[in-house]
Amino acid sequence: MAQMIEQKSRATIKQRMTKLNESMQSSQAWNSIFRPGSIFRKGYSDSPRNRSYVVMNSVLYHLHPVKVKRHAVKVSYTLCLGGLSFFLFILLTITGIFLMFFYRPTSANAWQDIQSLHTSVTFGLMVRNMHRWSAHLMVLSVFLHMARVFYHGAYKAPREFNWVIGVILLTLTLLLSFTGYLLPWDQLALWAVTVGTNMMGYSPVIGSQVRFVLLGGVEIGPETLLRWYVLHVLLFPFVTVIFLAIHFWRVRKDGGISGPL
Amino acid sequence: MAGIPEHLLKRAQEAREKAAAGASGAAASAPADGDSRIPSELLDRNKSAVAVAEKPGSAVVAAPANGSVPFGAGPGGHTQRLLTVVKSGSIQDVKAVPVDKVHTWPHLLGIEFVAALACTAFTFMFSWFVNAPLLQAANFNKTPNPSKAPWYFLGLQELLTMFHPMIAGVTIPGMGLIILMLAPYLDRNESNRPEDRKIMTSLMTVHLMFWAVLVIIGSFFRGPGFNFVFPWREGIFFEL
Numbered sequence: 001m002a003q004m005i006e007q008k009s010r011a012t013i014k015q016r017m018t019k020l021n022e023s024m025q026s027s028q029a030w031n032s033i034f035r036p037g038s039i040f041r042k043g044y045s046d047s048p049r050n051r052s053y054v055v056m057n058s059v060l061y062h063l064h065p066v067k068v069k070r071h072a073v074k075v076s077y078t079l080c081l082g083g084l085s086f087f088l089f090i091l092l093t094i095t096g097i098f099l100m101f102f103y104r105p106t107s108a109n110a111w112q113d114i115q116s117l118h119t120s121v122t123f124g125l126m127v128r129n130m131h132r133w134s135a136h137l138m139v140l141s142v143f144l145h146m147a148r149v150f151y152h153g154a155y156k157a158p159r160e161f162n163w164v165i166g167v168i169l170l171t172l173t174l175l176l177s178f179t180g181y182l183l184p185w186d187q188l189a190l191w192a193v194t195v196g197t198n199m200m201g202y203s204p205v206i207g208s209q210v211r212f213v214l215l216g217g218v219e220i221g222p223e224t225l226l227r228w229y230v231l232h233v234l235l236f237p238f239v240t241v242i243f244l245a246i247h248f249w250r251v252r253k254d255g256g257i258s259g260p261l
Numbered sequence: 262m263a264g265i266p267e268h269l270l271k272r273a274q275e276a277r278e279k280a281a282a283g284a285s286g287a288a289a290s291a292p293a294d295g296d297s298r299i300p301s302e303l304l305d306r307n308k309s310a311v312a313v314a315e316k317p318g319s320a321v322v323a324a325p326a327n328g329s330v331p332f333g334a335g336p337g338g339h340t341q342r343l344l345t346v347v348k349s350g351s352i353q354d355v356k357a358v359p360v361d362k363v364h365t366w367p368h369l370l371g372i373e374f375v376a377a378l379a380c381t382a383f384t385f386m387f388s389w390f391v392n393a394p395l396l397q398a399a400n401f402n403k404t405p406n407p408s409k410a411p412w413y414f415l416g417l418q419e420l421l422t423m424f425h426p427m428i429a430g431v432t433i434p435g436m437g438l439i440i441l442m443l444a445p446y447l448d449r450n451e452s453n454r455p456e457d458r459k460i461m462t463s464l465m466t467v468h469l470m471f472w473a474v475l476v477i478i479g480s481f482f483r484g485p486g487f488n489f490v491f492p493w494r495e496g497i498f499f500e501l
Binding site: 048054055060068069070071075080083084087088091112114125126128130139147150160164167168174177184185187190191192199203204258259261 | 452
């Protein structure tokens with residue numbers, strides 16, 4: 001009996017996927033979605049023309065060309081790191097906006113607000129966790145993206161300037177993460193930022209002035225919290241978005257991602 | 262005239278030979294129909310057209326050389342011939358080299374979508390099981406021991422134990438950042454093949470490892486008073 005089962009040739013995964021695909025596309029549900037007049041007013045059939053239109057007739061055209069080099073879609077080349085960094089930035093924006101509803105950047109309220117976010121806001125703890133872990137993940141993925149680009153020699157002509165933009169974005173990522181670090185206003189935040197900003201004060205010539213402006217005083221205090229909150233939710237995201245736009249634009253203008261090695 | 266394809270040269274040579282043979286054989290006779298590559302019915306039609314044109318009143322008459330072949334026709338009765346071959350790139354500046362490309366949809370967008378989903382799923386599940394730290398409310402009078410910067414700055418904090426704060430906190434990271442930005446302008450090697458860039462690859466690896474090792478030491482091997490500890494003996498003094 002066991003032998004008989006062995007002998008019966010088993011469908012490969014590819015065959016199964018093809019079969020699944022066929023049965024899915026011939027199903028009632030599929031046809032009700034993709035038939036002309038439904039969600040797509042003229043229906044959607046898979047043709048080179050329609051594939052072009054998907055990009056060409058949508059906002060995606062700002063990000064992607066209609067066609068890309070075949071090697072550019074190999075995950076083993078890019079490891080998706082740049083895209084994931086951008087996606088984490090979006091995820092952080094969404095979760096961050098949620099957190100802003102429940103947070104007041106004053107030394108009297110900040111810690112209490114986080115505390116009640118944990119205990120009395122639906123999904124509050126969950127969203128805060130996601131915000132924090134995504135932030136650490138983004139620092140990591142931006143760093144790895146930089147390493148990937150370097151090891152592929154992708155910073156070479158004509159992409160030199162985009163590399164410079166990339167290093168600026170790395171710095172901005174660190175600043176975004178560091179300014180967010182203070183906001184929970186707990187012991188971890190306060191003293192980590194104390195350590196970090198003490199180093200800043202040693203910059204030659206302008207060190208103590210920069211430190212004074214950033215802290216809103218000679219020491220970390222309530223003013224610092226408000227300043228870093230504004231930097232974290234407004235100024236740095238704003239600057240980052242501008243540099244992201246330049247970064248993505250230059251990727252396309254410099255001829256897509258770098259060639260195969 | 263270099264660059265004329267082989268087969269065209271051969272064809273011209275054959276035509277020249279055929280013309281020479283025809284001329285030496287019978288100067289007045291038209292080439293045999295069998296030799297011509299133009300179908301006979303077309304030649305007949307041409308003949309009748311010439312005959313019509315020869316009637317009085319017509320303005321321009323193409324005088325048939327032999328009565329059957331149109332004026333100016335090549336050997337074998339061809340009414341056109343190859344003057345020269347202009348290879349693309351000799352006159353026009355052809356910039357576009359054909360590249361193997363695929364449609365962004367579905368090939369790239371599909372991958373991006375899956376990557377985004379996987380990333381969301383990962384952060385969601387991780388957040389489900391691991392809570393973000395929230396210690397006691399900030400207290401200016403109680404300094405925790407050790408006080409550590411966020412993990413990505415722990416390399417700098419580690420340097421602080423070795424150098425003057427200005428060197429560790431400003432000069433070294435500042436120089437690192439500037440050299441990193443200038444990398445494409447300092448590295449004039451145009452090749453991006455790994456075997457041609459062993460020096461740059463090694464330099465970058467040393468640079469990355471330098472920070473990675475410092476961050477790991479700062480994170481896990483530093484305990485109270487920022488003294489060196491072994492995490493498996495004294496425990497981990499690290500909050501993410």
